[in-house]
Amino acid sequence: MELHARHRHAREPVTLMTATQAGVVALTIPQDAVFIGGQWEKVPGESIAVVNPANGAVMGRVPNADAATGARAMAAARTALDDWSARPPAERADFLDALADALEAHGEQLARLASSEIGMPLAESRAVQASLPAKVLRSTAEIARTFAFESRDASGSTITREAVGVVLGITPWNFPVHQIIAKLAPALAAGCTLVLKPAELTPLNAVFIARLCEEVSLPPGVVNLVTGTGAETGEALVRGGGYDLVSFTGSLKIGRHIGAVAGEQVVRATLELGGKSPAVVLDDADLEAAVRTTVKNCFTNAGQKCNAPTRLLVPEARRAEAVAIATEAANAYVLGDPLEDGTTMGPLASPVQRDKVLGFLEAARAEGATVNGGDLVDPNGLFVRPAIVTDVAEDATVVREEVFGPVLVVLGHSGEDDAVRLANDSEYGLSAEVWSGDEARAARLARRIKAGQVRVNGVRTPPLPISPFGGYKRSGLGREMGPFALEEFLEVKAILGDPVPS
Numbered sequence: 001m002e003l004h005a006r007h008r009h010a011r012e013p014v015t016l017m018t019a020t021q022a023g024v025v026a027l028t029i030p031q032d033a034v035f036i037g038g039q040w041e042k043v044p045g046e047s048i049a050v051v052n053p054a055n056g057a058v059m060g061r062v063p064n065a066d067a068a069t070g071a072r073a074m075a076a077a078r079t080a081l082d083d084w085s086a087r088p089p090a091e092r093a094d095f096l097d098a099l100a101d102a103l104e105a106h107g108e109q110l111a112r113l114a115s116s117e118i119g120m121p122l123a124e125s126r127a128v129q130a131s132l133p134a135k136v137l138r139s140t141a142e143i144a145r146t147f148a149f150e151s152r153d154a155s156g157s158t159i160t161r162e163a164v165g166v167v168l169g170i171t172p173w174n175f176p177v178h179q180i181i182a183k184l185a186p187a188l189a190a191g192c193t194l195v196l197k198p199a200e201l202t203p204l205n206a207v208f209i210a211r212l213c214e215e216v217s218l219p220p221g222v223v224n225l226v227t228g229t230g231a232e233t234g235e236a237l238v239r240g241g242g243y244d245l246v247s248f249t250g251s252l253k254i255g256r257h258i259g260a261v262a263g264e265q266v267v268r269a270t271l272e273l274g275g276k277s278p279a280v281v282l283d284d285a286d287l288e289a290a291v292r293t294t295v296k297n298c299f300t301n302a303g304q305k306c307n308a309p310t311r312l313l314v315p316e317a318r319r320a321e322a323v324a325i326a327t328e329a330a331n332a333y334v335l336g337d338p339l340e341d342g343t344t345m346g347p348l349a350s351p352v353q354r355d356k357v358l359g360f361l362e363a364a365r366a367e368g369a370t371v372n373g374g375d376l377v378d379p380n381g382l383f384v385r386p387a388i389v390t391d392v393a394e395d396a397t398v399v400r401e402e403v404f405g406p407v408l409v410v411l412g413h414s415g416e417d418d419a420v421r422l423a424n425d426s427e428y429g430l431s432a433e434v435w436s437g438d439e440a441r442a443a444r445l446a447r448r449i450k451a452g453q454v455r456v457n458g459v460r461t462p463p464l465p466i467s468p469f470g471g472y473k474r475s476g477l478g479r480e481m482g483p484f485a486l487e488e489f490l491e492v493k494a495i496l497g498d499p500v501p502s
Contacts, residue, residue, distance in 0.1 A: 389410070
């Protein structure tokens with residue numbers, strides 16, 4: 001594969017007007033501006049270049065906003081809160097449906113933008129950066145229309161659930177659109193207002209979402225966007241206060257820090273952090289199907305996925321067979337331009353991420369592991385071939401720590417109890433997968449694994465995306481999706497002796 005780096009400095013608005021749906025005018029994405037109180041504001045000073053990881057081209061620029069800008073966004077959200085939270089839930093739900101309509105209308109443009117920012121193959125972006133977020137908006141709207149915001153308990157007291165207030169949402173770069181909507185939809189449905197701070201690697205999709213909010217005439221200040229680095233803008237927002245809840249998705253290290261700062265302020269924090277998810281294959285499972293599906297699930301978005309099944313646990317007697325199947329499947333990936341139809345794996349998101357992944361593989365080899373693949377395709381690029389790692393100790397770094405790249409570790413187990421021990425031998429507990437030819441056995445196994453979500457025999461996200469997502473242990477606090485997500489953005493009040501039944 002030949003890679004060609006192209007560099008350009010784009011100060012003009014980004015449009016990406018090709019391949020939009022028929023009759024739909026492409027959205028223009030503002031440059032060097034934040035979205036506060038329903039207005040786009042130019043921010044003076046340093047800006048951040050947004051780089052396409054597949055070719056090195058500068059796609060656009062966003063502000064590296066300062067503390068004062070963040071404070072204005074918080075103030076706008078606070079001003080909008082009373083009106084927004086007082087609106088009937090059905091009215092708030094109508095705005096979510098309108099936003100879903102707009103997202104679907106511009107879905108192809110958004111998918112192409114996301115693929116260009118992240119390096120995710122276009123087919124994947126269409127599914128998880130456009131289609132899935134629209135489904136989340138619609139399902140959340142429907143939940144809001146029927147949710148028991150007020151009820152009566154057995155004592156005769158009225159129990160009300162009210163918006164927690166202003167939400168600070170800090171989102172990651174790997175599935176940016178989905179993660180934005182996973183916070184925005186339940187927060188708005190609950191009656192909260194939002195200040196959004198996206199990752200500096202992939203902020204243009206957040207600008208796109210803000211433009212959609214503008215297009216559907218969402219009331220000013222309900223959603224505000226502030227861009228910048230995590231170390232500067234993000235830190236200023238977290239330290240500056242003015243919010244009633246912070247919702248963060250990202251690394252364990254940063255999540256610990258945000259949780260600590262929120263704790264100092266006695267402010268609630270929901271944290272969706274890392275994972276080292278196991279895929280447990282029992283001796284009665286279809287090994288070929290289990291291994292190939294695990295490889296596919298592990299290498300989605302070049303393995304840059306918090307719930308990727310990165311530890312494949314198979315019967316020891318069949319480990320060599322499993323490694324051979326996994327290696328064949330990994331070797332079939334086509335690395336290239338994520339916008340090309342034939343591409344099945346794009347680049348890693350940044351030079352930092354590339355070096356981190358290669359460092360894990362180098363350490364694994366130094367510890368005696370067998371590594372199939374994992375080579376850098378272009379010395380100056382970000383394309384790393386997927387790697388299958390085996391012959392490795394249970395306490396090896398590549399087994400214990402989150403790599404966040406196209407790396408699958410294959411370990412052998414001596415039976416069901418040993419498989420459960422290995423699956424649970426992690427500081428993380430975000431997700432897991434189990435495989436068995438016996439449905440009852442698979443169900444029993446799923447209940448023994450300490451993870452927030454367990455997928456049985458290859459089941460993925462249901463068509464109705466309402467099942468709770470979140471982790472045990474150091475994978476975080478709180479849940480996303482469905483009614484559980486809505487609960488995260490609500491306060492509970494008991495009105496004792498209330499003479500008026502709800």
